[in-house]
Amino acid sequence: MSTAPPTSTRRSRRTPTAPAGARRRRRWVRLLALVGAALLALVALAAVALTAVWVRADLDTTSRVEFTSPLAIPPLADSRIDPQGWRVFDLNLRPGSTDFGLGRPTPTWGVNGPYLGPTLRAAHGEQILVNVTNGVGESTSLHWHGMHLPARMDGGMHQPVAPGGTWSPTWTVDQPAATLWYHPHLHGETAEHVYRGLAGMFILDDPDSRALDLPDTYGVDDLPVIVQDKAFTDAAELDDGAPVFSPVGFLGDTVVVNGTIGPFRDVTTDRVRLRLLNASNARTYNFGVHDNRPMALIGTDGGLLPAPVNLTRVRLSPGERAEVVVTMRPGEEAVLRSYPTDLRTDFFQQRFAGGDDTLDVLALRAADVLLPSPPLPARLAADTGPRESEATTTRTFDLRGTDINDRDLDPTRIDEVVTVGDTEIWEVTNTGGSPHSFHVHDVQFRVVSIDGREPPPALRGPKDTVYAEPDATLRLAMTFRDYTDPDFPYMFHCHLLLHEDAGMMGQFVVVRPGEQPGASVGVGHQHGG
Ligand code: C2O
Ligand code: CU
Ligand code: CU
Numbered sequence: 001m002s003t004a005p006p007t008s009t010r011r012s013r014r015t016p017t018a019p020a021g022a023r024r025r026r027r028w029v030r031l032l033a034l035v036g037a038a039l040l041a042l043v044a045l046a047a048v049a050l051t052a053v054w055v056r057a058d059l060d061t062t063s064r065v066e067f068t069s070p071l072a073i074p075p076l077a078d079s080r081i082d083p084q085g086w087r088v089f090d091l092n093l094r095p096g097s098t099d100f101g102l103g104r105p106t107p108t109w110g111v112n113g114p115y116l117g118p119t120l121r122a123a124h125g126e127q128i129l130v131n132v133t134n135g136v137g138e139s140t141s142l143h144w145h146g147m148h149l150p151a152r153m154d155g156g157m158h159q160p161v162a163p164g165g166t167w168s169p170t171w172t173v174d175q176p177a178a179t180l181w182y183h184p185h186l187h188g189e190t191a192e193h194v195y196r197g198l199a200g201m202f203i204l205d206d207p208d209s210r211a212l213d214l215p216d217t218y219g220v221d222d223l224p225v226i227v228q229d230k231a232f233t234d235a236a237e238l239d240d241g242a243p244v245f246s247p248v249g250f251l252g253d254t255v256v257v258n259g260t261i262g263p264f265r266d267v268t269t270d271r272v273r274l275r276l277l278n279a280s281n282a283r284t285y286n287f288g289v290h291d292n293r294p295m296a297l298i299g300t301d302g303g304l305l306p307a308p309v310n311l312t313r314v315r316l317s318p319g320e321r322a323e324v325v326v327t328m329r330p331g332e333e334a335v336l337r338s339y340p341t342d343l344r345t346d347f348f349q350q351r352f353a354g355g356d357d358t359l360d361v362l363a364l365r366a367a368d369v370l371l372p373s374p375p376l377p378a379r380l381a382a383d384t385g386p387r388e389s390e391a392t393t394t395r396t397f398d399l400r401g402t403d404i405n406d407r408d409l410d411p412t413r414i415d416e417v418v419t420v421g422d423t424e425i426w427e428v429t430n431t432g433g434s435p436h437s438f439h440v441h442d443v444q445f446r447v448v449s450i451d452g453r454e455p456p457p458a459l460r461g462p463k464d465t466v467y468a469e470p471d472a473t474l475r476l477a478m479t480f481r482d483y484t485d486p487d488f489p490y491m492f493h494c495h496l497l498l499h500e501d502a503g504m505m506g507q508f509v510v511v512r513p514g515e516q517p518g519a520s521v522g523v524g525h526q527h528g529g
Contacts, residue, residue: 057352077119091118091131093136093198100261104236106236116226124177134162134164134167139163141185150488179201180202199226212380229256229281230254245348245352263363265363269373282318284341284355292312300320309457318495318496332366340358397506399494400430402494409507417516418508422479426478436494441464445478448476484512485511486516
């Protein structure tokens with residue numbers, strides 16, 4: 001800069017005597033200007049492209065979904081009581097083809113059908129036996145998400161089912177009424193297997209829940225609502241390509257409910273109970289009704305709340321469930337929608353993780369005359385959740401990247417050894433800045449606090465999965481009541497399936513006091529085949 005004046009003076013003095021040099025210089029100036037302009041154009045183009053990606057990343061299907069297809073209701077699974085008194089279900093996992101109304105059928109996987117599976121239903125105290133037969137042509141597994149049962153019956157990656165094989169876990173239902181679900185859990189394959197269609201609901205009842213005056217006629221005033229987002233190719237095939245910049249993995253532009261695109265459901269009662277299940281790979285939904293009417297939240301992942309809570313929004317990250325009761329007016333249409341939600345990440349990830357999206361989900365169409373439903377009971381279930389004061393151990397979990405406590409899953413390593421009977425605090429901190437959801441097998445936990453504050457009402461019931469906001473610490477209280485096994489671990493992991501498959505998972509065993517974890521951990525054997 002400081003040498004500029006002399007240089008320019010010298011140049012201007014030379015100009016008249018060196019016309020060829022001046023032309024050369026002018027050519028250089030022109031060239032530089034051209035290069036500059038080209039660079040500017042490139043930057044502008046990149047900005048436009050980025051803006052286009054940015055703008056397009058914000059999905060809004062409000063009033064753009066035509067609700068023209070009747071909502072599919074997964075059938076209740078057939079079962080029989082065998083001579084030993086077990087309630088036996090047969091589940092056949094198999095490929096199929098599904099008509100999503102796209103002009104041609106879509107290759108999918110399903111359980112006892114082409115897409116998703118039947119709803120299993122059982123009561124507290126019942127002995128369950130499920131024959132899981134794998135007809136999909138590659139190894140998979142079936143995990144009972146939210147179920148309290150022995151680790152070797154859990155259906156995780158240590159219970160793979162070989163192609164053609166059958167796995168027959170048995171257990172006794174020993175937990176309160178709840179909306180649980182089942183899905184594959186083979187390490188590295190979970191996202192793909194769930195996305196293709198292997199998943200279903202598992203409803204538990206108990207004597208108290210049956211005695212309550214809640215809407216409970218399955219498929220009539222008690223509806224399973226399994227929400228997933230999909231993308232389809234022009235050939236109507238499932239497209240599982242993750243959008244650019246997504247920190248969470250796959251996000252689809254098409255919502256399917258129970259496998260139905262653009263679903264409507266005729267409602268004949270003035271209250272309808274929705275069992276909401278987020279069975280999506282990565283998307284977090286923030287459910288509400290189009291006119292912001294309050295929904296009565298009656299249950300969370302692991303069971304009923306002590307009392308209904310009126311809310312206008314219920315947020316569910318992948319794996320979470322909520323039971324809500326919606327009150328209808330005769331002749332109206334109420335649209336269940338997913339609204340933008342603050343994922344508490346930076347603005348860039350917020351957008352590319354779907355936090356800014358608005359999605360129409362399901363239309364409920366009320367008949368002109370509605371059967372009256374009894375008012376909601378004021379008390380629903382006893383609050384028997386573990387208390388922080390009972391805890392004898394605190395463990396900390398740091399979520400960052402796709403690591404938990406700086407480690408990837410190692411199927412041969414036991415990360416935590418828990419003594420049976422103990423109540424523990426699991427302190428989970430998302431230090432990585434990206435969205436995660438934290439799930440623990442075997443137990444239902446209570447969210448004691450989030451960053452020292454009482455959790456919102458929607459997180460005060462029994463939970464097995466919870467959204468882990470960036471830069472926040474969750475304190476979870478859980479009791480490990482029974483089912484010791486030093487050799488077979490349970491899992492804890494992020495329920496964003498891309499992260500889970502990438503190894504954002506750890507293992508714990510429940511042992512008798514003083515017992516050591518077994519040496520043969522992780523040497524899972526294939527069932528059948
Ligand atoms: Cu829903 Cu370990 O899974
Ligand atoms: Cu699970
Ligand atoms: Cu995650």
